[in-house]
Amino acid sequence: MPTNSWGDATTILAAHGVTEDTSFYREFTSADEKAVLTVPQRIQDAWLKNDADVFADVFTANGSLLLQDNQLTSQDEIRDYMRAGFSGPLKGAHVYGWPLEVKFLDENVAIAVTEGGIIRAGESEIAPENQIRAVWVVVRNADGDLNLFSHQSSPVKG
Template sequence: MTTTDSTTVTAVLDSLAEAWGRGDADAYGAHFTEDATYVTFVGTRYQGRDDIADSHRALFAKFLKGTQLAHEVLDVRFLGADVAVLTSRGDTYKGTRPEKLGKLQTYTLVRDGDRWLVAAFHNTQRKPLMERVSFAFAPETKPKGER
């Protein structure tokens, strides 16, 4: 895959963050395939673009009103010409962007013509204390890139 492909895939996250920041559930949902799967950090599973947009419409009006979405891309891997897996750290915030982002996310993206759409999203809340305990008692559980 080319640098352009990688840039185009990572730009999807920037565009998602822009829609989130505007509280625009329809623009946010437009980044997902019609049958996308969306799993939140609390374990809620949404199925399909409409379900994702509708749930975010309610979230942007209440619990997530006025929040921004922060992300840092960790890795992009292409599983072929039309499928990419992107991992990132991310979080929501109001005011100042946090230095440490508390969630780890996996996006599976598919090419749809000249754009990329999210076919599956999974969001996991990091538990740094549990990681430190695990790594202290079983150092071999620490990811190789962090040893």
């Protein structure tokens, strides 16, 4: 468990212009768990806005995103991929998920596991073929800011 606070979730989200969804945390209610879970909330907000810049800015400069068969290894690659998606096949889509697990690896690295998926434009819920589980590697930098170092998702079948 971290020895220093990871921050206040409400404050972190407000600083990024994200409205906090307190129901998102479910049973992960410690201050540090909630702080880590601001990262998935920021990603959900970027999807809702279809904003590739906001999406990419959640990642570290050398962040990694494995989405379907695409391995992206920098903020620039992530931004370009999401910009193309949001103006093409992902236009109007958003994601929703919920945490299944939060673990602290050391005082500056945590892993969250979530389940959820993509809600395509015109749909009101996650279609079975769009359900995923995701692993989020969240890092806390020297300034105390939280960023996404790595995100990997996998389809949930059956």
